[in-house]
Amino acid sequence: MKRRDFLRYTVPAAAATTVIGSIPIRTMGMESPLIRALMESPDDTDHVLVLVQMNGGNDGLNMVIPIDTYSSYQAARTNVAIPQNRILSLSGTSKTGLHPSMTGIQSLFNEGKAAIVQAVGYPTPDFSHFRATDIWMSASDSNQYINSGWMGRYLDDQYPGFPNGYPNQSMTDPLGIQIGSVTSFTFQGPQVSMGMSISDPVNFYNLINGVQDPAPNTPAGFELTYIRTVARQSQQYADVIRTAALSVGSQAAYPGNNSLADQLKIVARLVKGGLKTRVYMVSIGGFDTHSTQVNQTDTTTGTHATLLQRVSDAIKAFMDDLKFLGVQKRVYGMTFSEFGRRIKSNSSLGTDHGAAAPVILFGEYVAGGVMGTNPTIPSNANVIDNVPMQYDFRSIYASILSNWFCVDNTTLQTVMLKNFQSLPIVRANSCNSNMPDLQNNLLIRNYPNPFTGSTTITFTTEGGHTSIMIIDTLGRMISTLVDQEYTGPGQYSVTFNAERLAAGVYYARLQNGALQQVRSMLKVK
Numbered sequence: 215m216k217r218r219d220f221l222r223y224t225v226p227a228a229a230a231t232t233v234i235g236s237i238p239i240r241t242m243g244m245e246s247p248l249i250r251a252l253m254e255s256p257d258d259t260d261h262v263l264v265l266v267q268m269n270g271g272n273d274g275l276n277m278v279i280p281i282d283t284y285s286s287y288q289a290a291r292t293n294v295a296i297p298q299n300r301i302l303s304l305s306g307t308s309k310t311g312l313h314p315s316m317t318g319i320q321s322l323f324n325e326g327k328a329a330i331v332q333a334v335g336y337p338t339p340d341f342s343h344f345r346a347t348d349i350w351m352s353a354s355d356s357n358q359y360i361n362s363g364w365m366g367r368y369l370d371d372q373y374p375g376f377p378n379g380y381p382n383q384s385m386t387d388p389l390g391i392q393i394g395s396v397t398s399f400t401f402q403g404p405q406v407s408m409g410m411s412i413s414d415p416v417n418f419y420n421l422i423n424g425v426q427d428p429a430p431n432t433p434a435g436f437e438l439t440y441i442r443t444v445a446r447q448s449q450q451y452a453d454v455i456r457t458a459a460l461s462v463g464s465q466a467a468y469p470g471n472n473s474l475a476d477q478l479k480i481v482a483r484l485v486k487g488g489l490k491t492r493v494y495m496v497s498i499g500g501f502d503t504h505s506t507q508v509n510q511t512d513t514t515t516g517t518h519a520t521l522l523q524r525v526s527d528a529i530k531a532f533m534d535d536l537k538f539l540g541v542q543k544r545v546y547g548m549t550f551s552e553f554g555r556r557i558k559s560n561s562s563l564g565t566d567h568g569a570a571a572p573v574i575l576f577g578e579y580v581a582g583g584v585m586g587t588n589p590t591i592p593s594n595a596n597v598i599d600n601v602p603m604q605y606d607f608r609s610i611y612a613s614i615l616s617n618w619f620c621v622d623n624t625t626l627q628t629v630m631l632k633n634f635q636s637l638p639i640v641r642a643n644s645c646n647s648n649m650p651d652l653q654n655n656l657l658i659r660n661y662p663n664p665f666t667g668s669t670t671i672t673f674t675t676e677g678g679h680t681s682i683m684i685i686d687t688l689g690r691m692i693s694t695l696v697d698q699e700y701t702g703p704g705q706y707s708v709t710f711n712a713e714r715l716a717a718g719v720y721y722a723r724l725q726n727g728a729l730q731q732v733r734s735m736l737k738v739k
Contacts, residue, residue, distance in 0.1 A: 264547035270501030272551035274571030280588035282309040290595035291559035315523035318530025332586030333604035335570030337691035346552035351400040366403035390493040415476040458487025466535040474498040475528035486539040505562035546577040569600035569689030602721040658724040664736040
């Protein structure tokens, strides 16, 4: 039961004195202001989520590099591959490393303050920038069109009736803030947008310093001044943002010439300033690297290297600043891009639109390490081969909502539209939850492999909801062989009939609660 419902149904409405903690409250036949405020408050913590959008489709294979299958990786992308001796090592694993420009993320990972989730995507991916972005922001299926964002639905549930009656005594601040762009579709609620935007860092500092671009001394200038006045008066949250920002003195150093760092510096300032804002969204563009992704003479440099360094340096500076300001335990963050890139590079020193890609998580309460295995890379990869999905991006959203924002299962189903596996990506004590550890043993196999017409897939489940999906090299879901509840642990078999399918590589993906594994299978003629 939510706190507001508990209070509504258990606090007597007749004249009486109720004690909450050690505070006596006389109801006198009506709710006291404190009771009202408590009922209107969401099931909240002081937790903050920061979403870092990498616009354009990030090349995950050159960001998180497979060391244990390096020869296949290098063969698939000879003109863009990072030299093995330049890959940054990560504590706790010898199989996976980072792009050499990402020393900031490397440092955070080795300190247990950053984690990597491998091959994040969704069944049957869309390779259009616009549609793929909508899917990530709405948390919809690829063939489903929804008019609200996942975070907008969450905020709408927690703050019913918004914007009517807001700001109020229980929530004086913006619910969500987008910095550096118009308000993201992620914040779109069922009826209205639940967030606001600060168009760029310059406007933010102009706001808190009371600076305004001068208007010309003309009739048009007078009209502009009037419009600005009305806009300031109608912006309910300008004063609270300004007050929060001005309450913060010095901050830790941030890198220059880095727009993402500029945005994250503002987020740190507002978090420290005491805003109750739940979610912040920042972004950096330029990841659509079809050509000149790397410099021909040195693949560790070039457009992609510069972008990854800016992301890495900005997040590291942000984490250092949060610690400097003493609010590091309040913030959890994640990166995302609308899709990854193909396994095989193209002839223009670039990579084309692909499917799954890694996500980086950061924060004091991140459950560190690498989740999942390095993507399977065919020894003779061709231009249509994609990284097969291991984790659905919506499982990450659902896990953050349930284990960081402490959302109950009923609300989670409403926000996420369906059931998604819970992943151990948030340290258990953040919501007093007890998340299972991922197992490294082989949970799914098939025989024969290679096969001609059909193969038998054997899988192990711990019980509960279990599914087996078949995915092709384009990332498309071919079929769902298993999607059911099991009453207890056991080993089961199912037949994959591929008589009508073309020869090639297919992937069997097992999902059982927080556990998942992907098995590559080869059909031959």
